[in-house]
Amino acid sequence: MKLYSMPSSGNSYKVRLLLALLGRAVEIVDVEDNSAEIQRAKSDGMLPFGKAPVLMLDDGRLLPESNAILGFLGEGTAFVPADPFARATMNGWMFWEQNQHEGTVAVRAALLNYAHRRHLATPERLADLLERGHANLQIMETRLQAHDWLAADAVSLADICLYGYTHSAGSRGGFDMARFPGINRWIERIASLPGYKGLSE
Known part of the structure; x- marks a missing residue:
């Protein structure tokens, strides 16, 4: 492939x-x-x-x-729950990631880190993305305060999906990750999975 x-x-x-x-x-x-x-x-x-x-x-x-x-x-791996409800919950998080989370967390990071997009990074837009991004991160935090993983009792595609932009939300997007201890523990759990590779690896 x-x-x-x-x-x-x-x-x-x-x-x-x-x-x-x-x-x-x-x-x-x-x-x-x-x-x-x-x-x-x-x-x-x-x-x-x-x-x-x-x-x-x-x-x-x-x-x-x-x-x-x-x-x-x-498909056919442990990253997809066998239980239909857990699998649907996983899909729900993945739909939400593209529909809500990416449009705030990823967009703010892009405006701050890509030179050809910085002309779009007005103070008003950055402030709006920060507020809405924090609200989206709080949705994740609420779940992760009480559970180790987003969709099931074990890591699933939902966790891999949301990790992509969440793990660098502070360093690249300027989000206040100290607000989200549940997310930070979840980030550490994913980084400890066997075979894990970071963004630059």
Whole structure:
């Protein structure tokens, strides 16, 4: 398999993380944002939706969208709960991640860390993203104050999915992670999983 991956992106990272935890071999093609490599991948038709990550299967089929890739790779593994309700709960967290969490936590980090986006980082927008991002992180905190994992009694795709941008929300997005001890304990649990690799590994 081949993974077209944006090195600095939480969406790409969560796929790389799951592959590492599963011990699956994959060729990584780095396509950083605003680079010649990502433009080439787009021109070659490797990014159907115009963005990374995209997983190319051994037969050449292309699978875009990070959470769709997680679902594909997680099929039949311990990262997908056997119980139907737990599995649906996992999916709910993953839908929420793309619909709510990413739009605040990831967007604020992008505005602060990508030079070509900084012109969009007005004080008003950054303040709004900070407030709404803290509210989204509090949703996670409420769950993780009482449970080790987001969707079930063991780590699932929901945890890998939300870890992608949450673990760097403080360092890259300027969020006050001291407010969220439950999240911080959860971050440590994921980082201790066998096979774990960090964002830059």
